[in-house]
Amino acid sequence: MKDLAMEIEDIVRCAGVMALTAFKKTNGKNYSLKGPHDYLTATDEIIESYVRTEIERRFPGDNVLGEEAGGSAGSGRLWIVDPIDGTANFARCIPHFCVSLAFFEENRVIAGAIYAPATDEMFTAEFGKGARLNGDIMRVSNQHQLSAASIEVGWSKNTVNSEYIALVQRSLDFGCSVRRGGSGALGLAYVAAGRSEAYVELYINAWDVAAGILIVQEAGGYVNDFWHDNDFTNSNCVLATNAALGEEMAELTGITLIS
Structure with missing residues (x-):
């Protein structure tokens, strides 16, 4: 087999x-x-x-x-x-x-x-x-300057608009280039491939991130503890980033990372 x-x-x-x-x-x-x-x-x-x-x-x-x-x-x-x-x-x-x-x-x-x-x-x-x-x-990017980072901020209809807008605004204030592609799984895959420095979404389902979280980690990146309660049917926030910007991305988003 x-x-x-x-x-x-x-x-x-x-x-x-x-x-x-x-x-x-x-x-x-x-x-x-x-x-x-x-x-x-x-x-x-x-x-x-x-x-x-x-x-x-x-x-x-x-x-x-x-x-x-x-x-x-x-x-x-x-x-x-x-x-x-x-x-x-x-x-x-x-x-x-x-x-x-x-x-x-x-x-x-x-x-x-x-x-x-x-x-x-x-x-x-x-x-x-x-x-x-x-x-x-495949390895994550080695970009260490947040002002030169390209990040994707995912959107969900379950996110309060003001919170999403505030997150985008903070990202722009830190000097990041911000985009949204409409696929959380590919957003994570692109972090793993070094095409983006981070992917963040305030509300996302397990099936959107299950493979991507592992792929980012195995490519040398950091993620938050999405599976902390071991309830795979729950939604959660997600943050995935390269190792060089982990501390700054955690500060920007307010999401705690694990290695």
Whole structure:
């Protein structure tokens, strides 16, 4: 049998190909809203169903938690899947989206993968074995000046607007370049790849960050303790940054980091 990392990569790559095929057929209208600015496409549900089927086939009896069909953490082995992170982009014909899958065992992320099919980029990590981009070793940026940092500030409809605006304003006041791409998973992957110095979001779900947190850590970055209560169905804030700016980013955001 293939090793765990290869199995995860197989699943997300196949899911990503399915997503890209559907994306090329979309017309910017084939979606519904679960709530204001909370998009759902038929592709989300099809891909999550595919991932669940593959996990059951390859790892019978494992628990699965997904954005669309839910699930519970249970005990023992757990998979967390986001079938399309960046659904609003996908629905509006913007090619910035990905499939994210993470595997937990004994309350620790053991392996994860994020695949962006539009750019054919596979971000992967295994606990204690480093992070890779399309097979090549990946490291966070070494930028140590906050005034030269590029950071992404994610937005959620569950965030109080004034708090989000204040965070963006503080970032600008510190001299940072600020952007928002609309995919938390890719935001974390870009920190791991050294494309951004930090990603921060005040309210985000576990399936958005499960793989990305491990990938950032294994690429040498710092993150906050998102899993502090071991309740994988809870939302939380997230901060991921390179090591050089960890202390300053913690001060800027008010979010405590772990290495």
